[in-house]
Amino acid sequence: DVKVTQSSRYLVKRTGEKVFLECVQDMDHENMFWYRQDPGLGLRLIYFSYDVKMKEKGDIPEGYSVSREKKERFSLILESASTNQTSMYLCASSPRQGSINQPQHFGDGTRLSIL
Amino acid sequence: EDQVTQSPEALRLQEGESSSLNCSYTVSGLRGLFWYRQDPGKGPEFLFTLYSAGEEKEKERLKATLTKKESFLHITAPKPEDSATYLCAVQFRRALTFGSGTRLQVQP
Numbered sequence: 001d002v003k004v005t006q007s008s009r010y011l012v013k014r015t016g017e018k019v020f021l022e023c024v025q026d027m028d029h030e031n032m033f034w035y036r037q038d039p040g041l042g043l044r045l046i047y048f049s050y051d052v053k054m055k056e057k058g059d060i061p062e063g064y065s066v067s068r069e070k071k072e073r074f075s076l077i078l079e080s081a082s083t084n085q086t087s088m089y090l091c092a093s094s095p096r097q098g099s100i101n102q103p104q105h106f107g108d109g110t111r112l113s114i115l
Numbered sequence: 116e117d118q119v120t121q122s123p124e125a126l127r128l129q130e131g132e133s134s135s136l137n138c139s140y141t142v143s144g145l146r147g148l149f150w151y152r153q154d155p156g157k158g159p160e161f162l163f164t165l166y167s168a169g170e171e172k173e174k175e176r177l178k179a180t181l182t183k184k185e186s187f188l189h190i191t192a193p194k195p196e197d198s199a200t201y202l203c204a205v206q207f208r209r210a211l212t213f214g215s216g217t218r219l220q221v222q223p
Contacts, residue, residue, distance in 0.1 A: 004158070033210065033211075035213075040215060041215065042202070042213045042214060042215040042216060043159075043202070043204075043211075043213040044213075045210050045211070045212075048210055058210060090158050090159070092158075102164075103149050103161045103164055104149075104161070104211060105161060106151075106158030106159045106160075107158050108156070108157050108158045109156075109157070109158050
């Protein structure tokens, strides 16, 4: 089974702090994704990566950056945390698409509170 | 703009009472439709992928179908353990676009 592990289940930070959320997958997947999930808004894509050191902006990248130095690890960085970034953050991975689009597999999320 | 809309937002069923959840989409070039189940405090769990109109997939009490404009998730004789939020996601280009989900509650 695919396992996507997020480093923290719950995290509390203060406004202005630099926050790192870590995600590791154990299935040698090429693709990795960061989403945030808010009530009534569903899952929204922040950033994704199709290869090491490669990244692309999703729908809501403002205030975030990412890092992918190794294939199995994808980090989300909140450069200067703000209260409107309080949310559930979900990481996902999937194999390279080829001609068939493969499903994404998710971690259990990090519930981040910015005070 | 590419959009994914799920209905109803919430659904309460009695155990054994079959029903369907809807996922409608506007798209230019569908590349796959995915159904997920999400339990409270957990990440979404993959259920099905559908790629072309007319395709159907089944798993236990769940059956997913796809037309050119929408997908249905049929739940036959549900049990309380089927209670969860069901998410639909569509792949238009390189990433998924999710609907807001349907919260299903099955009462014994």
